[in-house]
Each structure stands twice: as C-alpha cells, then as structure tokens.
Amino acid sequence: MILKLNSIYTMDCIDFLNKIDDGFADLAVLDPPYNMRKSDWDTFKSDKDFFDWTFSWIDVLLPKLKDTGSLYIFNTPYNCAFILQYLVSKKMKFQNWITWDKRDGLGASKRKYSNGQEAILFFTKSNRYTFNYEEIRVPYESVERMQAAEKTGILKNGKRWYPNPNGRFCGEVWHFTSERHKTKVNGKVQKLDHITPKPLDLVERIIKASSNEKDIVLDCFVGGGTTAVSAKKLLRNFICSDSKAEFVEAAKRKVKAL
C-alpha cells in the first residue's frame, strides 16, 4: 500500500510511519496518548509500558523528518520531562518547552495545585529549520500604551523604540481556550467528536511558524482532524492517520467541508 498526500488513514501509528519514506515530512505535529486512562486508547498497563510504547513510535518517526524538519509533541508536563530526555538522547535539538495555559477546566484538587496546563515540546532535526517569527506575532497587551507609542516611541534602556503593527514576538506560554470550553451551552460541556481536541488556532500557530506553503505536515494521531484542517487552510500538504476509524471519518468530513 502506498500512502497518498492529503489523505487520512485508519492505521496503527507505527504501521503508518513505516510506510513513509525517510526524510519525507517538513513538520510533525503529534498529540499522542497521555496515559490518563480516560479512554481505551489512552490506557496502558503501567508507566513503563506507556513510555516504552511512546519511545518506540518516536524511534520510527524521527527518520521520517527532513534534516530541516521540526517536531512538536504534546503531553502532560510529567510525561514531557521523560520524552524531552529521550529526544535529547536521540540528538534532536531542543528549541522550546511550550506551556499551553488552558485557563479553564481546571482539575480541582485539595491536595495540590489544580491542573490546567499541557506541555508541547518543540525540537528540530538540525539548526537549519523554518521559523516564521513574523507570521506569529501576537498583539501587545498594553494596547493604549502602544497606540501612544506609535507616535512618540518608548524609551527602553536609553533608546527610542517603536511598536510593530503586528505586535510582539510570540512567547512560549500560550493562552488558548480549550475546545470543550468554547462550545459550552448553559454551563454544560458538549460532546465533541473527540474528547481532547486541540484548538484550531493553537495548531495554526505551529504550522505558520514551522512550515511554509506546500510543505508536508505529518500527524499519526490526528484524532478529530485539527492538524489536517489547519494544514489545508494554510495551503500546506498533510499526511495523517489515527488508529480509530470513527475519528478518521470525522476528520475526513471536516477536511472535505473546507
């Protein structure tokens, strides 16, 4: 079986990756299981089993990235600590530990601080990678101050500085409302196609920053399809899979609707 670009396959992630040529993808955006036991696809016999499996698909994935390629892996901060070490041991280049501050849906606890973040590891194969910092500027927070500064500038460490009309450089703590909370009705969360979709605007930021038009974006845990939809909107190519047919069907519908 030969895989085609701009297709979404129902396959095990390792089977899918094995069918891809080495050096094929410009960007991999991966939201794998977190070992949270919230679904059958996210339940492992032990932490060791979970990490062994996680490192096994990473081993198959890394050669499929171009030497100029970038990699983003989502997970809990705890799991990302172990994944970061593994990627460093495989000689990948660490760029950022991105914190997705979800600011809602906090898992309330009386025995520790309430959970409310996910981590995203950003690594590259080499130092020759795409990073379109101009495409991902974010609005300044102090709006009035910046409007005034457009005329007169701001004194910063002895020099006069003028704001950029597109805003400031993008930092590594991201504030996006989770999809579950965007779609609440009367305070009640709605059932979505997938229980843990990533916000479209978050994935778009990644694709804008770390790829160019026509580049190939790979995602072997595409779930409800956010990576494929973002890639298509931004005129990138994609090659995606998920192990669950119902997610793949939902993802294909969303891509077709664009």
Next chain:
Amino acid sequence: MILKLNSIYTMDCIDFLNKIDDGFADLAVLDPPYNMRKSDWDTFKSDKDFFDWTFSWIDVLLPKLKDTGSLYIFNTPYNCAFILQYLVSKKMKFQNWITWDKRDGLGASKRKYSNGQEAILFFTKSNRYTFNYEEIRVPYESVERMQAAEKTGILKNGKRWYPNPNGRFCGEVWHFTSERHKTKVNGKVQKLDHITPKPLDLVERIIKASSNEKDIVLDCFVGGGTTAVSAKKLLRNFICSDSKAEFVEAAKRKVKAL
C-alpha cells in the same frame, strides 16, 4: 559548628546541608543555579558537570526533609525535566509541575518562541504532607459574573453552584511579575541586590500552601533573602544559606528590617 534556627549562613550548600539533622525541615524552597552563565556562580564547564553537581546536593538534601515534608525546586523547564526524572528515581512523590509565566522580560528570539517562563517542581516525601488549599485561593477572573452569582448561583453541569468569597482553587500556572520589572524606572531596569530574585508574593504562596506556623523552612540558595523574609512574615521558622557573603549580608538586613 551548630546551626541555629532563623539564621542565614555564608556557606557552600552541601557543607550547610551536611550540618543539618535528618528529618529536620518541613519545607525546602530552592532556587539553585540554572547553568545560564550569567554570573560566576551560575557557570559550569558542561551540562554534565551542572547536572552531576545538581544531583549531588539533591542527594544530601532529601534526608533532611521530614517524612511529611515538601520540596520546591526552581529552574528552566529544560533542566527541570532532568531534575524531575532524578527525583522520581529517588522515590519522591510528584505533585505538580508549576509554570511561572513571567509575562515580561521575554528573551526575544527570531529562531524560536521567546523565553518567558520558569518551572517549579513540587514534590513531597510521602502522601502525608501539608497543603493549605484554602490559604491560597485566587480571585475569580470573571468578576462581574461572580458578583451576580453570589445571589443566584451558576448552573454548572445541572447543579447550582455559589462562588467562594476567597476565590477559586489555585492552579499550577502562576502569573507574577518578575522583581526586575516591578522596579523599572523610565523603562530601565534597576540593579537589585541579586540578579534573579523570586517575587515575594510567589514565595509566600508556596510557604502558605506547604507549611504551617512554626514549621521550619530550609533554603540553601537564599540569594537576596526572599525565602527568609517570607517565612518570617508568615510566622514560620527558617534556616538558610548562600555561598556568597554579599547576598547573605543583604538578606540579613532585609530580615532585620521586618
């Protein structure tokens, strides 16, 4: 030499820790070197040297915590990934990966997302530890909605819920302005006693949550004294040190001024 409570010593951290009895401290709040090469005390020959040294003081520290004790270690996210793994291997109990979102002083970069966070690892010796969640509630963000809800309640997943007058549970992404940016004059950062002090209110949150009055708070990297000042204000006992005499002198002055 016998160490006295509520004192700050100029000593190497390992020498200091070796003079402390096992099971002495209720809480350790540690802001060690980050291997950033910004000062002589933060410069190591290699990453391996840095981590070997870091793990060596951790080995001496852990027995000095009570079985009911808590531990907070600050560092860059990258370093915290390695430290987390080490603490897990030493059978400490992981509670939270706390993100301190600094929201200012971003290290601007055109080749990656701009740095603007630090990580704080929160671990405990056992499951029998202090966590005063009521003392650290934070104001709700949607103020008007909460004021209305005080009278009528809010419908949440089919039940009626009323706000707590002290706010919501504290999450694990913290937003405190760094000390450098609080003290800016005409856009210029001022020289502080120490180049990387932690905000007083951030350290107070830790001490309120993870200790009770009269408990012993340990800090062998006390720098400009924030841990000692916070502990004294909150009626805890402290035992602190730093390797640099000028920092210890500044810290002693601040504690005396209370």
